[in-house]
Amino acid sequence: xxxxxxxxxxxxxxxxxxxxxxxxxxxxxxxxxxxxxxxxxxxxxxxxxxxxxxxxxxxxxxxxxxxxxxxxxxxxxxxxxxxxxxxxxxxxxxxxxxxxxxxxxxxxxxxxxxxxxxxxxxxxxxxxxxxxxxxxxxxxxxxxxxxxxxxxxxxxxxxxxxxxxxxxxxxxxxxxxxxxxxxxxxxxxxxxxxxxxxxxxxxxxxxxxxxxxxxxxxxxxxxxxxxxxxxxxxxxxxxxxxxxxxxxxxxxxxxxxxxxxxxxxxxxxxxxxxxxxxxxxxxxxxxxxxxxxxxxxxxxxxxxxxxxxxxxxxxxxxxxxxxxxxxxxxxxxxxxxxxxxxxxxxxxxxxxxxxxxxxxxxxxxxxxxxxxxxxxxxxxxxxxxxxxxxxxxxxxxxxxxxxxxxxxxxxxxxxxxxxxxxxxxxxxxxxxxxxxxxxxxxxxxxxxxxxxxxxxxxxxxxxxxxxxxxxxxxxxxxxxxxxxxxxxxxxxxxxxxxxxxxxxxxxxxxxxxxxxxxxxxxxxxxxxxxxxxxxxxxxxxxxxxxxxxxxxxxxxxxxxxxxxxxxxxxxxxxxxxxxxxxxxxxxxxxxxxxxxxxxxxxxxxxxxxxxxxxxxxxxxxxxxxxxxxxxxxxxxxxxxxxxxxxxxxxxxxxxxxxxxxxxxxxxxxxxxxxxxxxxxxxxxxxxxxxxxxxxxxxxxxxxxxxxxxxxxxxxxxxxxxxxxxxxxxxxxxxxxxxxxxxxxxxxxxxxxxxxxxxx
Numbered sequence: 033x034x035x036x037x038x039x040x041x042x043x044x045x046x047x048x049x050x051x052x053x054x055x056x057x058x059x060x061x062x063x064x065x066x067x068x069x070x071x072x073x074x075x076x077x078x079x080x081x082x083x084x085x086x087x088x089x090x091x092x093x094x095x096x097x098x099x100x101x102x103x104x105x106x107x108x109x110x111x112x113x114x115x116x117x118x119x120x121x122x123x124x125x126x127x128x129x130x131x132x133x134x135x136x137x138x139x140x141x142x143x144x145x146x147x148x149x150x151x152x153x154x155x156x157x158x159x160x161x162x163x164x165x166x167x168x169x170x171x172x173x174x175x176x177x178x179x180x181x182x183x184x185x186x187x188x189x190x191x192x193x194x195x196x197x198x199x200x201x202x203x204x205x206x207x208x209x210x211x212x213x214x215x216x217x218x219x220x221x222x223x224x225x226x227x228x229x230x231x232x233x234x235x236x237x238x239x240x241x242x243x244x245x246x247x248x249x250x251x252x253x254x255x256x257x258x259x260x261x262x263x264x265x266x267x268x269x270x271x272x273x274x275x276x277x278x279x280x281x282x283x284x285x286x287x288x289x290x291x292x293x294x295x296x297x298x299x300x301x302x303x304x305x306x307x308x309x310x311x312x313x314x315x316x317x318x319x320x321x322x323x324x325x326x327x328x329x330x331x332x333x334x335x336x337x338x339x340x341x342x343x344x345x346x347x348x349x350x351x352x353x354x355x356x357x358x359x360x361x362x363x364x365x366x367x368x369x370x371x372x373x374x375x376x377x378x379x380x381x382x383x384x385x386x387x388x389x390x391x392x393x394x395x396x397x398x399x400x401x402x403x404x405x406x407x408x409x410x411x412x413x414x415x416x417x418x419x420x421x422x423x424x425x426x427x428x429x430x431x432x433x434x435x436x437x438x439x440x441x442x443x444x445x446x447x448x449x450x451x452x453x454x455x456x457x458x459x460x461x462x463x464x465x466x467x468x469x470x471x472x473x474x475x476x477x478x479x480x481x482x483x484x485x486x487x488x489x490x491x492x493x494x495x496x497x498x499x500x501x502x503x504x505x506x507x508x509x510x511x512x513x514x515x516x517x518x519x520x521x522x523x524x525x526x527x528x529x530x531x532x533x534x535x536x537x538x539x540x541x542x543x544x545x546x547x548x549x550x551x552x553x554x555x556x557x558x559x560x561x562x563x564x565x566x567x568x569x570x571x572x573x574x575x576x577x578x579x580x581x582x583x584x585x586x587x588x589x590x591x592x593x594x595x596x597x598x599x600x601x602x603x604x605x606x607x608x609x610x611x612x613x614x615x616x617x618x619x620x621x622x623x624x625x626x627x628x629x630x631x632x633x634x635x636x637x638x639x640x641x642x643x644x645x646x647x648x649x650x651x652x653x654x655x656x657x658x659x660x661x662x663x664x665x666x667x668x669x670x671x672x673x674x675x676x677x678x679x680x681x682x683x684x685x686x687x688x689x690x691x692x693x694x695x696x697x698x699x700x701x702x703x704x705x706x707x708x709x710x711x712x713x714x715x716x717x718x719x720x721x722x723x724x725x726x727x728x729x730x731x732x733x734x735x736x737x738x739x740x741x742x743x744x745x746x747x748x749x750x751x752x753x754x755x756x757x758x759x760x761x762x763x764x765x766x767x768x769x770x771x772x773x774x775x776x777x778x779x780x781x782x783x784x785x786x787x788x789x790x791x
Contacts, residue, residue, distance in 0.1 A: 087596040088640055089547075093197050094219065097169075097206060097373075097436075098429060103590050106499070106541040106551035108133075108200035108214075108603045108636065114221065117190040119689075119701065120735055121235070121748045121784060123247070123270070124187045126759075130685045130707035132198045133636035133654045134214075138678050138760045140776055141325035142272055142289040143317040143354050145185050148679065149200050149213030150607060151632035151658030152582065155677035155715035156760045157615050158182045159624060160559050164203065164211040167218045167313070169375040170360045171420055171442070175209050177562060177613075177624065178446040178477040178511065179416040184354065184381065186218075186315070191233070191249040192266040192295050194221040200636070201584045201605060204535030204557030205501045208440060208483055212557045212582050212609070222309065223262035223299040229253040235746075235786030239779065240754050241341050242275025243285040247786070260301055267294035275780050276327060280344045286321035293356075305366040313358040321350035323385040326774030331714075331724045331761065337772055340756075341780070346407040347460035349388035356381055373424050381416040390457065391764035391772065397519070401465065407457035408469075410450055417445045434489040441482055446511075447475030452519060470519035474565045477511035481560070487537065499539040507531040507579075509562040527563035529576040547594065553586040559613060564623045577624040582609040597642035607632040616667030617718045627665030630676060632658035646691035653684040670716040678760065680710030680728070694738070702736045714761055717768045724773075729757030731778065742790045747783075754781040 091102045095109045102111055110132045122128045125145045129137045138146040138156050146156065147163040159177040165185050166172060174181035196218055203211035233249040247270040254263045269292040274285030293315030300308045324345040328337045338344050360377040386409050393408035424438030452470035454463045487501025510528045515521060538554040561578040588603035611626040638652035658679040664670035689703035707730060714724040732753060737746035757778040764772050 088599045088642065089592045089596050091195075093195070095197055095199050095217070097424070098426070103549065103592060103599070106497075106539050106549070106588070107553055108586070108588060108601075108605075110135075110198040110200070110638075112196040112198070114190060114193040114195055117193060117196070119703070119737065119746070120705075120733070121746065121750075121786065122190055123272075125185070126778065127750070128196070130683060130709065131652070131687070131705075132200075133638055133652045133683070134200050134634065134656065135198060136678065136680065136683065136709070138776075139778075140183065140760070141287060141322045141352070142291065142319065143187060143352075144183050144322070144325070145187065146183050147185055147213075147216060149198075150584075150605060150634055151656045151676055151679040152213035152607065152609060153676060153678060154612055154614055156762060157715060159613060159615055161185070161210045162212040162559070164207055164209075164215040165217075166207070166215065167358065168220055168309075168311070168360070169362055169373075169422070170358065170377040170379075171207075172358065172379065173381070174416055174418070174444060174446070175442065175481065175560060176444060176446065176477070176479045176509065178448055178474060178479075178565070179381065179414060179444070180383070181210065184383065185216075186356065187291075188218045189249070189266075189268045189270070189291075189293065189315075191231075191251065191268055192220050193218055195219050200603075201553065201586055202535075202555045202557030202582060202607075205485055205487065205503045205537040205555065208485075208503065208505065209481070209507075209533070209558055209560050212559060212580075220295070220297070220311075221264070223264035223297050224253050225255045225257065225259050225262035225299065225301065227253075228255060230791050231788060233786055233788035235784060237273060237782055237784035239273045239275045240781040242780065243273040243288060245271045245273035245288075245784075247271070249788075262299050264297045264299075265294065266296075268292065273782075274321075275341055276321075276325075277342050278321065278324075278345055279338050279342050281347045283321075286343075286350065287319065287325055289317060289319040289322060291315070291317045305368075307362075307364045309360075309362045311358075311360045311362075313356065315356040316353070318353045319351070321345070322352035323387040324350035326762075326776050328764065328772035329761065329775045330771050331763070331769070331773040332771075334727070334758065334761075334775065336775075341777075345388040346390050346409065346455070346457055348455070349386050349407075349409040352383075352385045354381065354383045368428070370425050370427050373422075373426070375420070375422045377418075377420045379416070379418045379420075381414075381418075383412070383414045385412045386410070386453070387412070389452075392766050393452075394457075396766070401454070401518075403454075403463065405457045406463060407455050407460075409453045409455075411453055412448070412450050414448045415446065419443045432491050434491075435487070437484075437486040439482075439484050442480070444477075444479040446477040446479075447473070448477065449473045449475070452517070465518060468517040470515075470517040472513070472515045472520060472566070474511055474513050477509070479507070479509050479560070479562070481505055481507045495543045497541045499537065499541075501537040501539075503535045505531075505533050505560075507533070507560045509560070511563060511565065513565055521568065523568055525569050527565075527567075527575055529561060529563040531561040531579050533558040533560070533579045533581070547592045549590045551588050551590075553588070554583065555586075556581060556583045558582075561613075561626075562624075567623050573623045574625055577613060578611055578626045580609065580611045580613045580626060582607055599640045601638050603636045605632075605634050605636075612664075614664055614668055614716070616665055625665050625667070628660055628670065629662045630659065631661050632656060632676070632679075634658075648689045650687045650689075651685065653682070655682055657681060664716060668716050668718060669720050674716075674723075675713050677715045677723075678712045678726070680712050682708070682710040684708040697741050699739045700737065704732065704734045706730065706732050709757065719768050721769055724761060726758050726761060729755050729778070731755050731757065744788045744790075745786070746788075747785045750782040750784075751778065751780060756780075 199215040230252040237245040272289040274288030298310045357380040363374045390407045426436035483505040485503035489499040535556045541551045567573045586605040609630040634656040658676040687705035712726040735748040759776040
């Protein structure tokens with residue numbers, strides 16, 4: 033019998049088989065001067081070519097669902113400008129995560145990245161996202177444990193991104209569930225109805241010890257009706273080179289990935305007070321070995337078993353593919369006294385994967401089935417359909433009392449199927465069995481949420497203001513599960529649950545002058561509860577799990593120099609997290625339970641400085657202490673005082689960029705950055721014993737480019753010294769402490785070039 037959570041990966045299904053077989057926190061808006069100017073609607077993500085000092089305080093964000101200068105937002109917000117992302121050839125979270133204080137990633141490969149802010153995570157097996165993800169005003173991904181919401185976060189192609197806003201700290205009042213640590217918001221470049229514009233870019237790259245890649249991007253902006261109607265279309269195709277060899281089948285560079293997609297937007301502004309924005313996004317990701325992304329290592333020494341960047345996985349396994357489709361309609365009507373905003377979306381996610389589990393199944397199941405050379409994998413097709421609707425009415429900002437009220441609805445429909453495949457380890461040919469090896473189908477799983485929220489900001493004086501707000505939600509979950517086969521019980525049942533979470537916000541602000549602000553923030557957030565999969569009626573494991581909740585206490589400071597050439601942002605936080613949702617195992621059954629408490633304390637700091645015309649220094653550093661304040665529940669061995677998994681105590685990033693003229697219509701830039709991620713510890717174990725240490729790592733990136741009229745030529749080197757930074761590790765066997773483990777590394781040294789033209 034196998035019992036497996038869709039959210040718990042390989043471990044749960046393997047456990048089921050075992051049973052069957054007997055500085056104060058700095059908050060920085062990190063746009064560099066060269067990226068903070070220019071008409072992004074017409075230039076795409078092309079950096080500005082000015083060499084004059086830029087006002088570092090001029091960056092505008094929509095973190096509070098209003099357009100505000102980042103220096104005026106009374107919370108920790110980082111803004112990564114699209115021009116700077118383009119300049120750095122950033123294509124994934126791994127490229128720019130360390131530029132955001134407190135943001136860490138656990139990456140299993142392209143399209144499979146778990147985000148953590150301020151240390152709020154229970155490990156690489158976190159079942160549901162603790163960081164929310166938005167594309168403009170549209171939530172992305174699942175809010176439940178049934179559709180890999182914690183791992184399938186988008187790596188949006190940056191060519192259409194105006195900026196990325198990262199809101200650190202819980203956002204439960206304004207943005208709702210799954211924002212325990214914060215929110216990442218991709219703000220795309222809108223269509224421009226005033227002029228025609230376009231951009232084409234081609235590039236190539238090569239990875240040390242691996243293969244070659246390419247990328248192509250195209251954008252066109254069409255003003256269909258001047259000052260009223262415009263269409264913007266982006267398309268891209270990319271091949272990320274592989275660098276891991278599979279010794280089992282002799283294939284080299286197995287972990288290459290193919291990504292392609294595009295986005296179309298139509299913006300209609302029939303008057304100065306009404307706008308309608310329609311958007312459609314499509315993105316496909318495919319890889320023949322991305323489901324087997326790791327390299328087998330000894331968990332104690334962390335040394336590769338088969339050699340540097342080599343793995344051994346069964347023939348024919350490892351395929352991974354994801355299809356994203358997202359359609360949205362945003363309508364805004366300004367009545368003068370208030371603005372009504374409607375945001376509607378429909379999203380679809382389709383994932384297919386086939387993961388090798390021979391290390392786990394082979395030693396136990398082969399004797400049971402009388403096989404000499406049996407190999408095993410889990411096929412996992414999964415589909416998510418999600419509808420959202422938000423309506424909010426908010427007052428004008430130029431009054432003593434600002435207010436806002438809104439309602440939100442979402443409905444998710446998920447199917448998640450897992451089948452155990454049995455085949456010959458040498459040839460890959462299927463092995464006939466008297467019955468199906470194992471089949472579990474969770475679905476349809478249905479999740480609904482209704483929510484209402486409101487907040488009021490009182491500007492008591494020209495310097496002092498305070499915001500208070502609250503949100504109330506009603507969640508319901510229902511799913512149907514079927515299982516059968518040689519390794520699974522024959523069962524069919526339905527589970528239901530309901531939840532009524534609420535959140536609150538208290539946010540005072542004091543401005544000493546236009547250049548210095550301090551704020552306090554008390555904010556809460558939650559993740560929805562739900563019904564447990566894989567828990568058969570009549571067993572002792574809990575049928576449902578509850579919401580988990582936290583409260584964030586924060587003090588922050590934002591300061592800029594008189595000449596606007598320097599900004600400093602600081603923040604200190606204390607987060608109390610309780611009823612943590614944890615994946616545990618009892619009697620061989622994997623389930624989610626609530627238990628344990630944790631506390632995360634931290635200091636964040638960031639600084640930007642324009643030293644001279646075109647010369648910009650930037651740096652940020654984060655110290656985080658995230659640990660349990662009570663033991664984990666039975667089935668998981670975490671003790672009071674233990675560090676939370678994969679949370680470094682120290683993160684840091686230092687960057688320098690210099691723009692300079694060469695001659696008439698010629699200019700250039702050079703830049704570099706250093707990133708450091710501190711040591712971490714592995715996941716909580718299902719067996720007693722010490723956890724494994726994951727060492728710190730650092731990397732250096734370099735970049736340079738030349739502007740010649742409308743042409744741009746760039747070159748870059750990422751991870752210059754070819755470091756083997758470990759992103760995550762995890763067991764390949766049923767024994768959570770036995771060798772081999774699988775390790776995921778940061779990408780080796782990558783050299784690339786690109787050329788683009790704007791028209």
